[in-house]
Amino acid sequence: MRTTTPLYIHNRPGDLPHETLRVYEATKTFTTGPAALDKVSFGLKAGEFTVLLGPSGSGKSTLLRAAIGLVRLTSGTIKVSVERGIAPEKRKRPAIGMVHQDGSLSDRLTAAQNVLSAMAPQMGWLRVLFQAYPKHLQDKACRLLDRVGLTEDQANRPVRELSGGQRQRVGIARALMNDPTLILADEPVASLDPATARKVMLLLRETAREFGATVLCSLHQIELACELADRILLLRQGQLIFDGAASDMSPRSLAGLFEQDSAGRPFDLVGG
Amino acid sequence: MQTGSVSPGSGRSSAHTWALKPVFSARTVGLVILVLLVLAYSAHRMQLDDLVGRLAGMAVNAATSESGDAAADPGEGVLERMFPLAIAERTPIDRIADFDPEDLPLFAHLETAPEEVSTLDPDTLQMTTRTVEKTVLVKPAGYLVLVIRKIIETIEIALWASLIAVVMSLPLAWLSARNYSPHWLSYVTARSGVSFLRAVPELISALFLVLAFGFGPIAGILALALHSAGFLGKFYAEDIEAADKRPQEAMRAMGAGSFATLRLAVLPQVLPSYAALTLYVLDRNVRMATVIGLVGAGGIGQELKGRFDMFQYDRVGTILLVIFITVLLLDQLAAHVRRKLL
Numbered sequence: 001m002r003t004t005t006p007l008y009i010h011n012r013p014g015d016l017p018h019e020t021l022r023v024y025e026a027t028k029t030f031t032t033g034p035a036a037l038d039k040v041s042f043g044l045k046a047g048e049f050t051v052l053l054g055p056s057g058s059g060k061s062t063l064l065r066a067a068i069g070l071v072r073l074t075s076g077t078i079k080v081s082v083e084r085g086i087a088p089e090k091r092k093r094p095a096i097g098m099v100h101q102d103g104s105l106s107d108r109l110t111a112a113q114n115v116l117s118a119m120a121p122q123m124g125w126l127r128v129l130f131q132a133y134p135k136h137l138q139d140k141a142c143r144l145l146d147r148v149g150l151t152e153d154q155a156n157r158p159v160r161e162l163s164g165g166q167r168q169r170v171g172i173a174r175a176l177m178n179d180p181t182l183i184l185a186d187e188p189v190a191s192l193d194p195a196t197a198r199k200v201m202l203l204l205r206e207t208a209r210e211f212g213a214t215v216l217c218s219l220h221q222i223e224l225a226c227e228l229a230d231r232i233l234l235l236r237q238g239q240l241i242f243d244g245a246a247s248d249m250s251p252r253s254l255a256g257l258f259e260q261d262s263a264g265r266p267f268d269l270v271g272g
Numbered sequence: 273m274q275t276g277s278v279s280p281g282s283g284r285s286s287a288h289t290w291a292l293k294p295v296f297s298a299r300t301v302g303l304v305i306l307v308l309l310v311l312a313y314s315a316h317r318m319q320l321d322d323l324v325g326r327l328a329g330m331a332v333n334a335a336t337s338e339s340g341d342a343a344a345d346p347g348e349g350v351l352e353r354m355f356p357l358a359i360a361e362r363t364p365i366d367r368i369a370d371f372d373p374e375d376l377p378l379f380a381h382l383e384t385a386p387e388e389v390s391t392l393d394p395d396t397l398q399m400t401t402r403t404v405e406k407t408v409l410v411k412p413a414g415y416l417v418l419v420i421r422k423i424i425e426t427i428e429i430a431l432w433a434s435l436i437a438v439v440m441s442l443p444l445a446w447l448s449a450r451n452y453s454p455h456w457l458s459y460v461t462a463r464s465g466v467s468f469l470r471a472v473p474e475l476i477s478a479l480f481l482v483l484a485f486g487f488g489p490i491a492g493i494l495a496l497a498l499h500s501a502g503f504l505g506k507f508y509a510e511d512i513e514a515a516d517k518r519p520q521e522a523m524r525a526m527g528a529g530s531f532a533t534l535r536l537a538v539l540p541q542v543l544p545s546y547a548a549l550t551l552y553v554l555d556r557n558v559r560m561a562t563v564i565g566l567v568g569a570g571g572i573g574q575e576l577k578g579r580f581d582m583f584q585y586d587r588v589g590t591i592l593l594v595i596f597i598t599v600l601l602l603d604q605l606a607a608h609v610r611r612k613l614l
Binding site: 070104108118121128174178 | 523531
């Protein structure tokens with residue numbers, strides 16, 4: 001589970017990018033099975049809220065994991081631009097926040113400790129060992145937890161004692177902790193009920209906007225995607241088959257695309 | 273999704289021709305039979321069939337209440353001779369240097385008891401037995417106090433051994449966890465080191481360490497610590513390897529190195545299991561500390577071995593009872609601590 005060489009570029013100071021993320025012909029093949037990603041190319045404009053739609057196994061997770069360096073692409077490049085954040089030249093990687101599926105928090109640490117763990121890569125080992133973060137970071141974590149709707153009591157409770165929705169809120173706060181320009185979210189609401197899922201997604205969109213972060217969020221709920229996204233990317237069997245504004249397509253026609261196989265036939269009950 | 277018809281796709285066989293995998297394959301059955309045959313052969317070699325006959329014979333004897341010839345069985349009567357347990361310590365005062373009857377130890381009293389003394393009559397060259405009144409100092413719980421003091425020493429040995437084992441095994445666990453070892457060479461070295469520590473039984477290393485450090489607790493502490501470090505190193509490492517990958521991946525995604533990932537994503541997960549393992553090792557070390565005392569490595573075992581060799585089974589009984597109660601109490605304590613931690 002070692003991370004691969006990051007495929008990131010740092011912008012020169014003052015060089016404002018139009019694109020926060022540029023994916024160029026990203027291809028990933030595993031030893032068995034068809035390509036998980038097949039020459040996927042797109043760019044994300046700064047501040048966009050983009051939803052990556054697709055059925056299970058369509059390559060959404062692989063794409064997001066490649067963008068953060070957890071998966072090495074077979075070919076192609078992914079570039080992430082950084083224009084702000086705490087001393088980017090000191091970072092090993094640009095400020096990307098990631099919201100994972102449920103289960104990515106250390107569930108015996110408190111909510112606040114989880115949020116602060118985002119700063120651990122920049123801390124010395126003694127601070128990490130005793131989880132002794134500087135006061136201004138602690139204050140920042142408290143502000144973020146307050147912003148995502150947790151109370152002081154909940155902030156000091158082990159994460160495993162929180163509900164699924166609260167845990168994802170903590171995940172969002174953790175992703176925001178290191179002032180990201182880009183937030184990648186991998187099915188952040190997959191384990192939540194529809195009402196809670198909608199609230200958490202709204203929170204993600206609002207907070208990302210406040211912090212000026214670009215978001216690429218994978219989902220499989222079409223209605224939620226149409227409601228919230230500025231732009232929708234639809235992946236199917238590793239290929240990008242739709243890229244456009246959410247208003248360009250009705251949820252019905254998107255659902256039609258969603259439920260087709262690569263030959264354009266609708267999936268039947270035993271297929272897929 | 274409204275078609276509702278289950279249309280067989282291309283290359284699919286229809287469901288009624290499917291064969292489901294049998295739960296027990298012929299290979300499994302054959303393997304079980306083979307294992308049973310090997311066990312039967314081994315049982316014969318180990319004279320287990322003989323044991324069954326002897327146990328049956330003993331049961332018949334007990335049922336017909338025929339004591340048989342007790343002398344034939346060396347183990348006979350030991351249990352009876354353990355009772356009553358030795359609690360008091362009786363010392364004839366003429367064996368105590370500078371005895372002062374005015375200044376007795378706490379709760380102690382003097383007793384005069386007749387004692388039979390055999391002496392050689394110089395005239396007849398015959399052994400004569402006469403009874404003399406001897407004054408003995410009786411400490412009512414004297415022996416019990418001695419045993420308790422010894423068991424505390426034993427617990428101390430176990431505590432120090434466990435502490436040293438934990439300190440040694442933490443870095444060993446890090447090096448011998450496949451997914452965190454910095455290099456394959458460090459992994460192989462640490463793994464084999466841990467296996468070696470575990471492979472040498474405490475009793476054997478205690479024998480050598482007693483030679484090196486002399487009789488006493490140091491040899492015991494080191495012998496137990498080395499073995500426990502091998503045990504803990506292995507299981508700590510396996511816990512690290514089996515820990516949930518998702519929090520670790522999240523830390524990696526944030527750019528954290530091995531240390532931060534171990535500290536923040538692995539340690540919180542494995543801590544309850546580490547605590548349980550450590551408590552088990554402590555509990556085991558208390559029991560083992562009594563055993564290695566037999567080879568002179570300090571603690572209650574030394575006392576036990578001495579009394580056993582002198583056929584003082586009433587004292588052996590006291591020691592065994594105290595060990596049993598101690599293990600029972602420690603078990604309760606461990607269960608309590610585990611409940612608090614989990």
